[in-house]
Amino acid sequence: MVSASENQAITCYRELINRLQAGLIQPGDYLREQLVAEEFGISRTPVREALRKLEMEGLLVSEPRLGMRVRVLDYTEVIEIYEVREVHERAVARIAAVKATDIELAELKHIQSKFEKAKNNSGKMAALNQQFHFALLQMAKNRFLTKAVESMQRTMLVLGPSTLTDTKRANGAIKEHRALIQALEKRDADKAEAIMSTHLQNAQQSRIRQYQMNPWHV
Numbered sequence: 516m517v518s519a520s521e522n523q524a525i526t527c528y529r530e531l532i533n534r535l536q537a538g539l540i541q542p543g544d545y546l547r548e549q550l551v552a553e554e555f556g557i558s559r560t561p562v563r564e565a566l567r568k569l570e571m572e573g574l575l576v577s578e579p580r581l582g583m584r585v586r587v588l589d590y591t592e593v594i595e596i597y598e599v600r601e602v603h604e605r606a607v608a609r610i611a612a613v614k615a616t617d618i619e620l621a622e623l624k625h626i627q628s629k630f631e632k633a634k635n636n637s638g639k640m641a642a643l644n645q646q647f648h649f650a651l652l653q654m655a656k657n658r659f660l661t662k663a664v665e666s667m668q669r670t671m672l673v674l675g676p677s678t679l680t681d682t683k684r685a686n687g688a689i690k691e692h693r694a695l696i697q698a699l700e701k702r703d704a705d706k707a708e709a710i711m712s713t714h715l716q717n718a719q720q721s722r723i724r725q726y727q728m729n730p731w732h733v
Contacts, residue, residue, distance in 0.1 A: 520558070520560055520561050520564075521561070521564075523555075523557045523558075523561035524560075524561035524562075524564035524565045524568075525565075526555075526561075527551070527555055527557065527561055527562055527564075527565035528564075528565035528568050528569065530555070531546070531551075531565060531566075531569060532569075532669075532672065535574065535585070535672040535673070536641075536642070536645070536672060537638060537641075537642075538638070538641075538675070538676040538677065540585055541585065541675060541676075542585050542586065542587045542588070542673050542674070542675050543584065543585060543587050544584065544585045545581065545582050545583065545584050545585075546566060546575065546582065546583045546584070546585070547582045547583070548562050548563055548566065548582070548583075551565075551566075566583045569583070570583065572669055572670075573586065573669075573670055573673075574586055574669065574670075574672055574673055585673055586673045587673070588673060588674065590723075590726065593674065593722060593723065593726055594719075594723075596667065596670060596671060596674070597715065597718070597719040597722065599667055600667055600671070600715055601711075601712060601715045601716070601719075603660065603663055603664050603667060604648070604651075604664065604711055604715060605708045605711050605712050605715075606655075606660060606708075607651050607652055607654075607655045607660060607664065607711070608651065608695065608698075608699075608704075608707040608708050608710070608711035609704045609705075609707060609708040610654075610655040610656075610657060610660070610704075611651050611654035611655045611699060611707065612698065612699050612702055612703060612704040612706075612707040612708075613702065613704055614654060614655060614656050615654040615699055616654075619650070619653070619654050620696070620699060620700060622650060623647065623650050623651070623654075623696060623699070624696060626643060626646050626647050626650055627647065627692050627693065627696060629643050630643040630644060630647060630689065630692065631689050634685055634686070634689065637676075637677060637679050637680040637685065638677075640677070640679045640685060641677035641679050644677070644679060644688065645668075647692060652664055652665075654699075674722065674726075675725065675726075676725070678718055678721040678722050678725055680725075681721055681724075681725070684717070684718070684721040687717055688714070688717075688718070691710060691713065691714040691717065692714075694710050695707060695710045695711060695714065698710055
């Protein structure tokens, strides 16, 4: 049976993950036990457990006398993350083109419709983009690939705000998603993989521009 403290630690962990995803917590920000505990209305023990879990996942680093700090990636690490992401998600697109059901494709198109309607709200668009890529991952129906992609996605939380805050990138992502859906509907695995590759390379270029402009990387 899970104790009250363990439940609080899980809730705290999930809320901090949500804040990272929403950009409410930025790379370089400090997360101090006492302040988090006071905000969440819980003791420091479950907060400490949540922060340790985030540290084990590589999202936080411990700094002596200062506390836990959201990890700041260097330029090489950013490139490496996108290299790994492209390898994994190209495989996702290829497998999904073969395994996706008509119902799954209909759901993906529904997410895409909401994604396009949210083009003037970057926060909502970023959340729907995550849903889109998660739906693709579910289509691939490969447990080992799912674990690899989910691990990579957690690491990406410390990259900072979504690249979809850039209007040009948002419009590009909409077009790339549409093309990917068309390839999936045609069961064209080669085309789906190629489109995903272009999609992620464009995202990487946008991320690099964002990386160079943000103050926490200076």
